[in-house]
Amino acid sequence: DAKTTQPPSMDCAEGRAANLPCNHSTISGNEYVYWYRQIHSQGPQYIIHGLKNNETNEMASLIITEDRKSSTLILPHATLRDTAVYYCIVRASNDYKLSFGAGTTVTVRA
Amino acid sequence: KAGVTQTPRYLIKTRGQQVTLSCSPISGHRSVSWYQQTPGQGLQFLFEYFSETQRNKGNFPGRFSGRQFSNSRSEMNVSTLELGDSALYLCASSRQDGLQETQYFGPGTRLLVL
Numbered sequence: 001d002a003k004t005t006q007p008p009s010m011d012c013a014e015g016r017a018a019n020l021p022c023n024h025s026t027i028s029g030n031e032y033v034y035w036y037r038q039i040h041s042q043g044p045q046y047i048i049h050g051l052k053n054n055e056t057n058e059m060a061s062l063i064i065t066e067d068r069k070s071s072t073l074i075l076p077h078a079t080l081r082d083t084a085v086y087y088c089i090v091r092a093s094n095d096y097k098l099s100f101g102a103g104t105t106v107t108v109r110a
Numbered sequence: 111k112a113g114v115t116q117t118p119r120y121l122i123k124t125r126g127q128q129v130t131l132s133c134s135p136i137s138g139h140r141s142v143s144w145y146q147q148t149p150g151q152g153l154q155f156l157f158e159y160f161s162e163t164q165r166n167k168g169n170f171p172g173r174f175s176g177r178q179f180s181n182s183r184s185e186m187n188v189s190t191l192e193l194g195d196s197a198l199y200l201c202a203s204s205r206q207d208g209l210q211e212t213q214y215f216g217p218g219t220r221l222l223v224l
Contacts, residue, residue, distance in 0.1 A: 041220070042217055042218070044202075044215045046212055096158050097158065098202075099155070
């Protein structure tokens with residue numbers, strides 16, 4: 001019951017910015033956009049989340065469009081260790097669970 | 111601050127056996143959620159515990175159960191194991207003292223049922 005659409009895969013050059021798109025056209029006003037990533041066989045790692053405004057932390061930036069129907073996760077300087085499956089998740093404030101879709105497999109190449 | 115820990119990390123069982131997995135949340139976190147990850151079904155929610163009570167449950171059979179202790183540590187149990195129970199079992203914790211609490215995941219327990 002994932003509410004997001006992500007490209008299945010993308011490549012990125014090491015040292016360049018990686019821009020990961022996510023469509024969530026049915027997002028409601030009380031739903032946040034969360035990003036997690038999962039490096040092979042490890043637990044998902046929280047990256048960032050936002051509601052309306054753009055957000056930035058030490059890992060990434062999250063750009064949410066004004067109509068909130070899509071967002072972009074930006075990894076400013078991708079490294080080989082950023083190779084992972086990235087999940088975009090829409091979650092209401094009273095949601096007790098995370099609903100994961102298939103995510104985007106990002107491969108960072110040297 | 112230490113992260114979420116799960117034990118054991120790897121486990122091999124045979125069909126019909128039962129298994130108990132353990133999760134220690136981040137200090138101060140009171141909610142623990144469990145997820146199952148398989149190649150075919152992806153990440154699926156099992157259940158969530160808060161203050162020793164199961165608050166929410168996913169769509170899994172009754173063979174899957176859990177509990178939470180007063181120190182917020184949690185265990186999940188799978189009885190009468192089936193081959194299809196082979197999966198990565200993930201535990202996530204959050205503070206749950208307000209709305210929209212971020213969940214932080216442990217490394218998982220990889221269960222193989224033979």
